[in-house]
Amino acid sequence: MTAIHPTPSGTRDVLPDELREVHAIEEAVRRVFTGRGYGEIRTPALEYEQVLTRGDPAAADPAYKLFDEQGNVLVLRSDMTIPIARVVGTRYAAASPPLRFCYVAHAYRSVRPQRGQDREMLQAGIELVGVPAHEGTAETLAVLSEVLDAVGLTDYRIGLGDASLYPALLDAHGVPAPARAAILHELVTRDFVGLEREVEGLRLGGEATAALVEVPQKRGGPEVLDHAGTAADGLRTVLDMLPAVVRERVILDLGLARSLGYYTGAVFEVYDAALGAPLGGGGRYDDLLGRFGRDLPAAGWALNVERLHIALVGERRGELL
Amino acid sequence: MSLGGLRLAVPRGALMRDTLDLLDALGVDSAEVRANDRKLLFEDAGLITMRPSDVPTYVEAGAADLGITGKDVLAEQSERAVYELLDLRLGPCVMVVASTAGEDRLDEALRRLGVMRVATKYPRIAARHFERTGRQAEIVEVKGSVELAPLTGLAEGIVDLTATGTTLRENGLVIREEILASTARLIANPVAHKLRAAAIDDLVARIRAVMAR
DSSP states (O other): OOOOOOOOTTOOOOOHHHHHHHHHHHHHHHHHHHHTTOEEOOOOSEEEHHHHHHHOGGGGSOSOEEEOTTOOEEEEOSOSHHHHHHHHHHTTTTOOSOEEEEEEEEEEOOOOOBTTBOSEEEEEEEEEESOOHHHHHHHHHHHHHHHHHHHTOSSOEEEEEETTHHHHHHHHTTOOHHHHHHHHHHHHTTBHHHHHHHHHHTOOOHHHHHHHHHGGGOEESGGGGGGTGGGGHHHHHHHHHSOHHHHTTEEEETTOOOSOTTOOSEEEEEEOTTSSSOSEEEEEOTTTGGGGTOOOOEEEEEEEHHHHHHHHHHHTTTOOO | OOOTTOOEEEEOSTTHHHHHHHHHHTTOOOHHHHHOSSOOEETTTTEEEEOGGGHHHHHHHTSSSEEEEEHHHHHHTTTOOOEEEEEOOOSOEEEEEEEESSSOHHHHHHHHHSOEEEEESOHHHHHHHHHHTTOOEEEEEOSSOTTHHHHHTSOSEEEEEESSSHHHHHTTEEEEEEEEEEOEEEEEOTTHHHHTHHHHHHHHHHHHHHHHO
């Protein structure tokens, strides 16, 4: 009997047969990145903890934390967005925007390991810095769609929402701060029963209650934007700017909420029927770079390469990539 | 009438009959499910049957688009990435702390030994409840017949689900605290919730109409 030497929970080895297919995906992704003028960058897997928490306080709960020989707290990065924000604030402090960066790199999160969800995950993504609001969002979505096409996925859809939409709705109906936190918690944890309970507890009257409960459950074609009035103007503009081939992939989702705290505007997720979880996602984060000294609007996304691979294998059973 | 091509995970056990009655009211023929106690997959009706605690597993992975299970199960598996769409108000019951009648042995253990032993099938709900209320508890996980634990000295009390309280009473246990009220919920896979939006919304509307009758 040979001894068993396990890898840490949520990590695993990748052997040649799998890696060959993963490389094919990476090559397709990089071709699109290069063609679109995005420059690939690498950053250290280890960052000072205070760098990550400056970007997002929630990043203070990383999977792996360690000390260096001087007692500094180091963490393995939980995504590439905050490290790139740091790079822009330091190495590109005087460069004139727009800046276009891409990466294919590992990130580390304390997730519950399951199918397509390792604690060490390979992400491919872009960050577009300095192109304001809708134009920048539309560009990142167009690149996203081009990447998914290049990888060979045929059935994917892109869920598109706006992180500022529901808070604006809460403002419009005068929901006080403590109740807001409770309601947003229900939304982020995908509990519409809890959302209805919290909203009804406010006794706002029929119309306001209906709006706050029903609007975040609206998803589908452009007609769903009618439910949100002027709060959806941003989404309308983005949609108009998208090429038709991208627009027909979009599912508008007025309740889309991503767990990362730094999103300020458009947010998106990628779905494929071959996998029960999103392949990746992203959005607009106009306040993040300011925390690193360059007050520039930015947007980006990351795809989980392992999930891309699972979806691809699911769509094309038996074919080699 | 079927489920619009959706696959629904149906819980076996206490919620099964109410769930099948609901499906009948929606026009989904559940006769085959009722007649086959051992069959698990009913392709034509779009139904699969399983233990209630397995429903979130299948729905999260997308092996079922939708599922019906108790809030107790969802609270115990709160990390599951599923949408909770609708309170079906079926199978109402309460998660309680109970111990043997007479002086509360839980209190005594906490006071004199600093920690109380609590047996349960719901270790995370129990641990969260005692953390939240500032009491040290050793959670003893068992898989069935929790009532036995305080009667045999395995634990001073239990955390368990009760509908009528009959089983607790028959075993000489009394309810000390209520933790949460539970009813059956309709849950959805997060990807199916987007890709099959129209079919899911249509089903939810039909269920709401049946419940309003």
